[in-house]
Amino acid sequence: MPELGSPAAATRRDDTPTSHNTYVELVDVSKGFGGTAVLRAFSLAIARREFITLLGPSGCGKTTLLRLIAGLIRPDSGTIRVGGRDLTALPAHRRNVGIVFQSYALFPHLSVWENVAFGLRARRVERAHIAREVDGALDMVRLGGLGDRAVRSLSGGQQQRVSLARAIVTKPAVMLLDEPFSALDRKLRESMQIETRELLRRIDATAIFVTHDQEEALIMSDRVVVMKDGHVEQIGSPQAVYRKPATPFVLGFVGQSLRLAGQVEAAEHGLMTIATAHGVVRASGTVARGTRVLVAVRPECVEFASASSEHNGATAVVRDVVFVGSKTHVLLEAGRDDALAAELGGPSPPSITPGALATIRWRIADTLVFPLTAS
Amino acid sequence: MRSNADDAPYGVLAVPALAYLLLVFVVPVALLVVGSIVVDQRLTLANFTAYLGDSHNLRTVEATLRYAFLSAAFCLVLGYPFARLMLGLTQRAELLVFAALLLPMSLSLIVRAFGWTILLGRDGPLNHLLLGLHVVDRPIRLLFTETGLVLGTISIKLPLMILPIFLALKTIPSELHDAGAALGAGPLYRFARIELPLALPGILAGFALVFAQAAAAYVLPTLLGGARMQIMSNAIVDSFLILQQGAVGSTITVLLLAIVTAVLVLTSALASRRVHA
Amino acid sequence: MRALAERAAGIAGGIYLVLLAAFMLWPVAIVTLVSFSPTPVFDVPTEGASLQWYRKLADLDELWPAVRLSAEVGAIASVGALMLGSLCALGLRRGRLYCPACILAFLMSPLMLPGIVLGVAMLITFRATGFLDAYTSLVLAHIVITVPYVVRVLYAALGLFDFTMIDAARTLGYSHPVALWKVLVPNLLPSFVTAGMFAFLMSVDNYALALFLGDVRTVTLPIELLKLLDRAADPTVAAIATLMVAFTAALLVVGERLIGAARLVGRSA
Numbered sequence: 001m002p003e004l005g006s007p008a009a010a011t012r013r014d015d016t017p018t019s020h021n022t023y024v025e026l027v028d029v030s031k032g033f034g035g036t037a038v039l040r041a042f043s044l045a046i047a048r049r050e051f052i053t054l055l056g057p058s059g060c061g062k063t064t065l066l067r068l069i070a071g072l073i074r075p076d077s078g079t080i081r082v083g084g085r086d087l088t089a090l091p092a093h094r095r096n097v098g099i100v101f102q103s104y105a106l107f108p109h110l111s112v113w114e115n116v117a118f119g120l121r122a123r124r125v126e127r128a129h130i131a132r133e134v135d136g137a138l139d140m141v142r143l144g145g146l147g148d149r150a151v152r153s154l155s156g157g158q159q160q161r162v163s164l165a166r167a168i169v170t171k172p173a174v175m176l177l178d179e180p181f182s183a184l185d186r187k188l189r190e191s192m193q194i195e196t197r198e199l200l201r202r203i204d205a206t207a208i209f210v211t212h213d214q215e216e217a218l219i220m221s222d223r224v225v226v227m228k229d230g231h232v233e234q235i236g237s238p239q240a241v242y243r244k245p246a247t248p249f250v251l252g253f254v255g256q257s258l259r260l261a262g263q264v265e266a267a268e269h270g271l272m273t274i275a276t277a278h279g280v281v282r283a284s285g286t287v288a289r290g291t292r293v294l295v296a297v298r299p300e301c302v303e304f305a306s307a308s309s310e311h312n313g314a315t316a317v318v319r320d321v322v323f324v325g326s327k328t329h330v331l332l333e334a335g336r337d338d339a340l341a342a343e344l345g346g347p348s349p350p351s352i353t354p355g356a357l358a359t360i361r362w363r364i365a366d367t368l369v370f371p372l373t374a375s
Numbered sequence: 376m377r378s379n380a381d382d383a384p385y386g387v388l389a390v391p392a393l394a395y396l397l398l399v400f401v402v403p404v405a406l407l408v409v410g411s412i413v414v415d416q417r418l419t420l421a422n423f424t425a426y427l428g429d430s431h432n433l434r435t436v437e438a439t440l441r442y443a444f445l446s447a448a449f450c451l452v453l454g455y456p457f458a459r460l461m462l463g464l465t466q467r468a469e470l471l472v473f474a475a476l477l478l479p480m481s482l483s484l485i486v487r488a489f490g491w492t493i494l495l496g497r498d499g500p501l502n503h504l505l506l507g508l509h510v511v512d513r514p515i516r517l518l519f520t521e522t523g524l525v526l527g528t529i530s531i532k533l534p535l536m537i538l539p540i541f542l543a544l545k546t547i548p549s550e551l552h553d554a555g556a557a558l559g560a561g562p563l564y565r566f567a568r569i570e571l572p573l574a575l576p577g578i579l580a581g582f583a584l585v586f587a588q589a590a591a592a593y594v595l596p597t598l599l600g601g602a603r604m605q606i607m608s609n610a611i612v613d614s615f616l617i618l619q620q621g622a623v624g625s626t627i628t629v630l631l632l633a634i635v636t637a638v639l640v641l642t643s644a645l646a647s648r649r650v651h652a
Numbered sequence: 653m654r655a656l657a658e659r660a661a662g663i664a665g666g667i668y669l670v671l672l673a674a675f676m677l678w679p680v681a682i683v684t685l686v687s688f689s690p691t692p693v694f695d696v697p698t699e700g701a702s703l704q705w706y707r708k709l710a711d712l713d714e715l716w717p718a719v720r721l722s723a724e725v726g727a728i729a730s731v732g733a734l735m736l737g738s739l740c741a742l743g744l745r746r747g748r749l750y751c752p753a754c755i756l757a758f759l760m761s762p763l764m765l766p767g768i769v770l771g772v773a774m775l776i777t778f779r780a781t782g783f784l785d786a787y788t789s790l791v792l793a794h795i796v797i798t799v800p801y802v803v804r805v806l807y808a809a810l811g812l813f814d815f816t817m818i819d820a821a822r823t824l825g826y827s828h829p830v831a832l833w834k835v836l837v838p839n840l841l842p843s844f845v846t847a848g849m850f851a852f853l854m855s856v857d858n859y860a861l862a863l864f865l866g867d868v869r870t871v872t873l874p875i876e877l878l879k880l881l882d883r884a885a886d887p888t889v890a891a892i893a894t895l896m897v898a899f900t901a902a903l904l905v906v907g908e909r910l911i912g913a914a915r916l917v918g919r920s921a
Contacts, residue, residue, distance in 0.1 A: 034748065070823050073382050092822040093831075099823045105816040109838040122825030170824065381819070383828055386747025389755065392740035392799055400762055400796045403777035404769070410776070457672050460665045475673045481850075482680060482900050483857045485877050486893040490679025492881075493686055493694045493890075500682060500696070533676050591766030594859060598881065608768050615775065615864060628772040635766055 023048035023206050024069065024174055029078030031064055038064045039230045041078070046206065051197070053209040053217040056227035057253070062210045066176050069208065071095045082173050093122070098167030102179040104159045106151045112162050113138070113147030119170040137165040140199060157188050164196065168203060175200060175207040181216065193219050214254045218242065226250045248294050248370045256329075258302055258362075260295040260314075261337040264288065272369065277335040278314040283367035294370040299329070299343035301366040304352060306359050313361040316340050318354050323347060332358065404632075411629040422626040432610075436630070439606040442521070443590035446528045447536075450585045451578065453529065454536035458577075461541050476534040484531070488598045491527035492518060495599065519601030527599045528589055535588065536581035543577025544570070576646040583642040587635045607631050680897055687890035694887060705891040715892065718876035725787075725872065726855040729794035733851045734844065736795070737802025742836075744803075745810040756807065763800045767860025770796070775864040786870035793861045798851035805850065809843035842910060849907050853900060 024046040031039045038061045046052050054062035067073045069080060071092035080088045087095050106115050116137055120130045138144045141161035151159065160180060167175060180196070181189045197220055200207050209220050217224045218238040226233040226241060226249070234246040245251040251259075262276035264287050274281045274295055281295050297312075307313025316332040328348045332340035342360055352358055411422050426432050461472055479487060494501050495517035502514040517523035547570065555565040589595075593608040600606075607627055614624030686694045688701035709715065740759065744752050762770065770793065778789040813836065821831035837844075859874035866875060873896075880889050 067381070067819075070819070072819050072822060091827065092819075093825050093827050095823075097823055099820065101816045101820060103814055103816055105814060105820040107817060107820075107835055107839075109835075118821070119824030122821075166820075166824070384747070385743050385745075386749045387743065388739040389743030389747060389749065392736040392759065392803070393755070395736055396759065396762070396796065396799065399774075399792050400770075403773035404765070406777055407769075407773040453672060456668060460669050463662075463665070472669065472673065475677065478901075478904070479676055479680060481853055481904065483874065483877075483893070483896050485857075485859065485874050485881075486683055486896055487679045489877075489881060489889065489893055490681075490683040493682050494679060496694065498693065527679075530676055530679060533672070587764075587766065591768050593768060593863070594878070597878075608766075611768055611772065612863065615772065621776070624772065625776065628769055631766060632769045635764075635769075639764060 021047045023050070023083060024208070025079075025081040026065070026069070027079045027081070029065075029068060029075045029080065031061075031068060031073065031075050037230065039068075039075075042230065042232070044225065044232070044235075046208065049204055049206055050223065051200065051207045051209070051221045052223045052225060053211060053221040054225050054227055055211060055214060055217040055253070056233075057212060059229075060227040061230040062227050063178060066099075066178055066208065066210050069174065070097050070099050070176055096170065096173045097176055098170060098172035098174070099176040100160075100163050100167050100178065100180045102182055104163040104183075106159055106162055106166075108151050110151070111147065112143065112149050112151060112154070115151060115162055116147075116166045116169055118166060123170065133169050134165075137169040140168070140202075141165045156184050157192060160184065160192060164199065168199075168205070171203075173206070175205045177207065177209045179211050179213075180209075182211070182213070189216075196220075218254070224254075226253060228253075243298070245296075245368065248296075248372070251294075251296050251368065251370065256299050256341060256343070257339070257368075258297045258299055258341045259337075259339045261335070262293050262295050264291045264293055274369070277338060278316065278340070281312045281367065282364050283312075283369045284364065285369050287369060287371050292372045294372055296368040296370070297362045297366055299341045300345075302342035302360050302362045304342070304344075304349070304358055305361050307361045310365075311361040311363055312367060313359060314340060315357065315359045318352055318356050318358050320354055321348050321352060330358075332360070407625060408629055408632070411626050422622070423630060426623065426626050426630065431605075432627075435605045435607055435610050438604070439590055439608075439631075440634070442524070442528075442592075442596070442606060443586045445525050446532060446589040447582045447586040449525065449529050450533055450536040451582055454533050454581065455540055455574075455578070457533075458537045458540040458544055461537075462544055476537060479531070480534050485594055485598075487531050488527065488594050491523070491530065492598050495523040495527070518599065519603065521600070521604075524596060524599040524604070528592070528595055531595065532585045532588060535584045539580040539584070540574060540577040543574045543580075547573045579642040579646045583639050586638050590634055590638075591631060683890050684894045684897065686887055687894040689887045689890070692886050694890070705887040706895075708888050709891055709895075712880075712888070714871065714876060715880075718871050718873045721870065722856045722873035725790050725794055726852045728791050729798050729855045730848050730851040732791075732795045733798035733802045734848055737799045737847065738806050738844065740799075741803050741806035741810055742832075744807060746815065756803070759803050760800045762796050767797075767858065768864075771860045771864035774861070779865060786865060786867045789865045790862060790870065790872070793865055794855045794858065797858060797861070798855055801850045801854060802847040805843055805847040806840070809840055813839065845910055846907060849903055853903065 022045045024044075026042060026044045028041045028043055029039055030037065030041055042061070042065070044065075054065060056062050064073070068075055069082075071087065071090060071094075075088065078088070079086060082095070082097075107118065110118065113134055116134045117130050120133060125133075134147070135144065138147060141164055143158060143161055143165065146154070146158070151162065154162065160183075163180070177196075181192055184192060193216060209217070211217055211220075218241075221238060223235060224238055224241045225235045228249050234241055234250045236244075236246075241250060242255055245254060251257055260276040260278060260281065262274040262281060264272055265275050265280075266273040267286055267289055270284055270286060272283050272285050272287060274283065274293060276295060283295065287293060305311075314332075316334060318330060319333050320329075320331040322329040322331070326345065328344045328346065330342045330344065330348060330352060332342070334340040340360070412418055412420065414421055427436065461469060464472065493499055496502070497514045497516070497518075499517075501517065502511075505511045506514065517526070551569055551573075552565055555569050560568070591608055592606075593612060596604050596606050597609060607630070611624050611627050611631070614620045614627065682696075685696050687705055688703070689696070689705070690700050690702045743749070744755060749755060774789060774793050778784045778792070779786070784792070817835050817839075818828075818831050821835045822828060826834055856873060859872075859878065862870075862872040862875050866872060871879075877889070877892065880892070
């Protein structure tokens, strides 16, 4: 285990929680609002000092989950435990969670310093101690000296950092962050994501992020929980979720993909032959013959070359070439339910222009196959 | 909204106010209404037919309706252009005019009515003005006349007409006029077909407000109309405070309530029909 | 040519605005001027102003009890309305009630009815049945007409309030009610002040309720004013009226200082 503080410690942690390492635990948590169930028997175990992101579209229940852990709402059934303690019946102000909101929720009638001191004052910490902690927190977010400023006079990025300082100063057991960067513009967002990660590592925090931005999820977390309609679609490291999505939903929600609709023609010895509108595709797996499937590949695995025994291939007319700086997206004409796409690092070669016929290929090993249900 | 919800029973906080109004407002009004339409445990309009059967009473009601209508109509004619002109103002000027409209509304009605008694007097500034401009040879009698009363009423109720119309006009994006012009509509056509329909809710609201308030007005007619002016409000006051005829007073009150309610319901029905049309 | 016509129209429009505004404002102006009249008739003080009518105020025995009563009733009613109304506005905004718009419409209905109707209705229910004395009836009735203002102002203000601040306060260590007190109240203070002020002004200005619910010993300022207008026809009344205007203006100025003119007028700043 890398020593805390060493460079290796700043990198991702890959362990999935074992029972002795579990720090935050949700067991069979259900919650509904006005007759509609948002979460149904939801369970999740989070390790100490783990960064985990709840990722999903709006309405999937991720924010509800966060509010349940914070204690702002109570579950209809189930248990919530932090550090072994059963918190389910405890109201928010008696749990020790820190939360950073999307809108920052800073108190406009108080100065920056008073905002950060708010939680310590609530706990009736003595004055000298408050001063030390607040100054320390402000320094940690690089806002030292701005304590007297009015909240309204700060920029978005600065407000976000005050919000962070306010949450960490009480040394919470868990840090909850609800889309904390969504209000920032793109450039700022990227630098804040990195800065926040470093800060939370430095204070040994266990952090739960909520976001609908899949890029952010991949950047910030040790594990990603992809959610849909109140249940888990997949839990795994960012690499696992990206390279090996468990369901078509995860495939579509995280990253881009090349997609082909197909039907399994043969499946022997772990190798499948799938018929698609763009030719035969081979992939490893054991889906039964006759099953309708979705074949997919990540676009960066697609190259412009002829097929081989280790590759699947397709030939199609280039529809569009989109240059985005460090990458180029190439879209090709495909059938109605299909999407042929490739991603090249850097600018595209001159032969790849709209209207040109192109041959693409990708490795059999990179091919993903998802059985589709009858409906 | 759901993501921001919490479990606390906030709704309960509304109960005290609602219960209070129910007890201290709804019950008395209900008793008043029921009391006038129930005689000997039977639903009847006998009280009202009896009241309106008397020609003097009928004249009182007529006078009330006439006064209310004239006030509202004049306010509309004068107030619409005012609201229209307010649109062209800069933000600062608009704020100023807003304050000029709202300020008198915060001041005591009695003070403003009193001001008009001075203005309309024989030696008052209005007569001085008319004499000075040689519009008349002798001071004319304005106090305790219908003309003077309506003048004073308009002056006081105008803001009530202007504000709703202004707010309604404000919601019309200026591009609509431009679009109309680009499509070939002349100014009069644009007014009738674009502006008027969209301003109608405001017009109806303003009209209803002024009419309802004028119909029930007491201080203004008493101070400016004088004892000769018999309208429903002072008939009500007289019946309770002087004549001790509570039953009749209640009947007139409920009749007034019915008139005011009818006007409000009618105008809001017209306003919402227009929106869907 | 066209530009000239437009300018002329613009000027004509401006004149119309000014004239009509003057038409709405001059009753108040004339009352103020006349209060300084040098003669016992309602004269504009073109030859020397006089303060004699203000001095005479001290002699009016019945005026000061009326002022006091109006102030008391206004204060109590405003406080009562603030308490009921603010809780109600909060409940409407955050509660999961069936039809908030319907409830709001109901809450505004006391303002839609003529004061006379309210006065008569309450006279019959409170006084005629011998339940309550004049003072109490008056206070209860005034709360009815002030609660709608409070609810309207606070409901609008709460619409602009970010309730995640309350969530933040709760997670930082305050219970739900304390969090509301520590965060909601300070931030909504300007609206409380506005609502309270309007409630007070509406209460003091109301004559219809006092007309029916008052009695010989319970006379509010508007009623006293009406009585004086009936009897004495000298500028003393103008002096009283002017002081009332001055007081209202002072109140509005204080309000403006506290929360800014634009917000007072009801527009977003």
